[in-house]
Amino acid sequence: MGYRVKAEVMDAEAVDRALTRIAHEILEANKGCGDIALAGIMTRGVDMANRLAARIERIEGTPVAVGSLDISFYRDDVSIRLAPEVHTTDIPYPVDGRTIVLVDDVLYTGRTIRAAMDAIMDYGRPAAIQLAVLVDRGHRELPIRADFVGKNVPTARRERVKVLLEELDGRDAVLIMEDDGEGE
Amino acid sequence: MLTSKHIMTMDDLSADDITLILDTAESFAEVNQRRIKKLPTLRGRTIVNLFFEPSTRTRMSFEIASKRLSADGVNFTASSSATVKGETLRDTAKTLAAMSCDLVVVRHKYAGAPQMLAEVMDCSIVNGGDGVHEHPTQALLDLYTMRQALGRLEGLRVGIVGDICHSRVAGSLVPALRKVGATPVIIAPPTLMPARPDVLGAEVAYDLDEVLPSLDVAYLLRVQFERATRMPFPSNREYAMLYGMNLARMERLPSHAVVMHPGPMNRGVEISADVADSTRSLILGQVESGVAVRMAVMYLLLGGADSGAAA
Numbered sequence: 001m002g003y004r005v006k007a008e009v010m011d012a013e014a015v016d017r018a019l020t021r022i023a024h025e026i027l028e029a030n031k032g033c034g035d036i037a038l039a040g041i042m043t044r045g046v047d048m049a050n051r052l053a054a055r056i057e058r059i060e061g062t063p064v065a066v067g068s069l070d071i072s073f074y075r076d077d078v079s080i081r082l083a084p085e086v087h088t089t090d091i092p093y094p095v096d097g098r099t100i101v102l103v104d105d106v107l108y109t110g111r112t113i114r115a116a117m118d119a120i121m122d123y124g125r126p127a128a129i130q131l132a133v134l135v136d137r138g139h140r141e142l143p144i145r146a147d148f149v150g151k152n153v154p155t156a157r158r159e160r161v162k163v164l165l166e167e168l169d170g171r172d173a174v175l176i177m178e179d180d181g182e183g184e
Numbered sequence: 185m186l187t188s189k190h191i192m193t194m195d196d197l198s199a200d201d202i203t204l205i206l207d208t209a210e211s212f213a214e215v216n217q218r219r220i221k222k223l224p225t226l227r228g229r230t231i232v233n234l235f236f237e238p239s240t241r242t243r244m245s246f247e248i249a250s251k252r253l254s255a256d257g258v259n260f261t262a263s264s265s266a267t268v269k270g271e272t273l274r275d276t277a278k279t280l281a282a283m284s285c286d287l288v289v290v291r292h293k294y295a296g297a298p299q300m301l302a303e304v305m306d307c308s309i310v311n312g313g314d315g316v317h318e319h320p321t322q323a324l325l326d327l328y329t330m331r332q333a334l335g336r337l338e339g340l341r342v343g344i345v346g347d348i349c350h351s352r353v354a355g356s357l358v359p360a361l362r363k364v365g366a367t368p369v370i371i372a373p374p375t376l377m378p379a380r381p382d383v384l385g386a387e388v389a390y391d392l393d394e395v396l397p398s399l400d401v402a403y404l405l406r407v408q409f410e411r412a413t414r415m416p417f418p419s420n421r422e423y424a425m426l427y428g429m430n431l432a433r434m435e436r437l438p439s440h441a442v443v444m445h446p447g448p449m450n451r452g453v454e455i456s457a458d459v460a461d462s463t464r465s466l467i468l469g470q471v472e473s474g475v476a477v478r479m480a481v482m483y484l485l486l487g488g489a490d491s492g493a494a495a
Contacts, residue, residue: 078225080488122223
């Protein structure tokens with residue numbers, strides 16, 4: 001199975017600006033960061049959540065709680081395939097009554113977000129759940145939308161969106177990949 | 185994905201399978217600390233606990249594990265079933281198969297009962313202890329507990345002490361330790377050693393006090409009076425004096441070493457009460473790990489099953 005890069009839709013500066021804007025939007029929508037906590041979805045969502053938290057702290061001067069969420073056990077396709085790697089969920093703050101901002105790299109079918117909402121609900125009863133994503137690529141299969149979006153990227157289903165982050169991949173970028181036609 | 189569809193003996197698991205199970209169990213251990221200890225993962229799956237022998241911790245551990253994964257657990261106890269009317273194991277298995285369950289956990293007094301079930305049923309089989317043969321999930325939870333306490337498995341020296349010849353725990357733990365690169369040492373009086381201890385692949389010793397200073401784990405086995413055909417030693421007191429773990433013997437262990445026991449304990453025989461309740465005893469930790477490890481086993485055996493052929 002092969003994929004080749006079709007286009008780079010965001011470079012490092014664009015990713016940086018998008019995250020800064022999302023941080024401001026989160027603060028504006030919630031009138032500060034008093035009652036909010038971030039929950040990054042494994043794996044790239046966690047790095048994004050940490051970066052957003054750092055920016056929010058820089059802007060507001062107060063730290064915001066960050067957790068990480070592994071949704072492997074909440075997926076709706078467990079009987080079809082297993083998640084390749086299972087990580088441990090770490091939500092180090094009480095969820096009850098808080099506004100939880102879910103953070104993920106790409107919003108696609110919405111199934112991951114459905115699973116993440118169920119996972120958060122198992123920790124308590126949040127006042128609200130919001131969603132921040134770096135890329136919204138469309139093709140929703142569930143009635144789910146993002147509150148904060150870095151960039152809307154129209155894609156075809158056969159394409160893939162790859163988010164690269166400094167922490168894991170050595171550089172920041174968003175790539176659109178397409179099938180190189182050589183099959184699996 | 186695991187290599188095998190069943191976990192009947194340690195032969196079904198590769199070293200990579202064992203690591204996958206232990207890593208997955210770590211995630212489930214976190215779930216067991218939550219206020220809401222339930223995941224939707226195995227919704228709609230049916231897990232049958234088929235127990236032909238008495239059990240507290242193993243049966244409850246499997247039952248709790250299946251409930252925490254939202255599977256439907258059904259318990260079968262031989263005393264209140266058609267077994268007392270003379271139904272054979274084979275017919276019981278066929279009856280269960282006709283009710284289409286997804287996983288069967290079986291405990292039976294005869295070695296090989298899980299393999300027989302696998303012949304007549306399509307679902308996954310987990311051995312919950314068969315005779316004096318194997319008890320693989322016990323070995324897995326023991327490995328998990330050792331890894332949590334000591335940070336590694338490779339290179340550990342684990343002394344398994346006592347009733348080796350009647351122990352299905354030892355039957356699984358010895359090969360399990362070898363697979364992960366640890367060294368099992370079996371220590372017992374000659375009357376409780378198997379006829380050919382060398383074939384197990386463990387180091388063999390008869391003097392516990394001599395071995396103690398070299399161990400990372402002292403694993404005491406329950407003396408299974410109910411399986412022994414005659415008393416294997418003159419008195420419980422003599423056994424405790426020569427092979428029982430007590431405070432003085434615990435002092436002879438290296439300072440980092442830990443004490444384990446699969447339960448239920450004969451306090452005062454293979455382990456003294458003060459050792460069992462000491463901070464170096466991992467006995468309750470083993471029970472706690474059991475739930476997470478069995479959740480991991482169920483998840484890995486049942487998850488992804490539909491694509492087993494295609495993957």
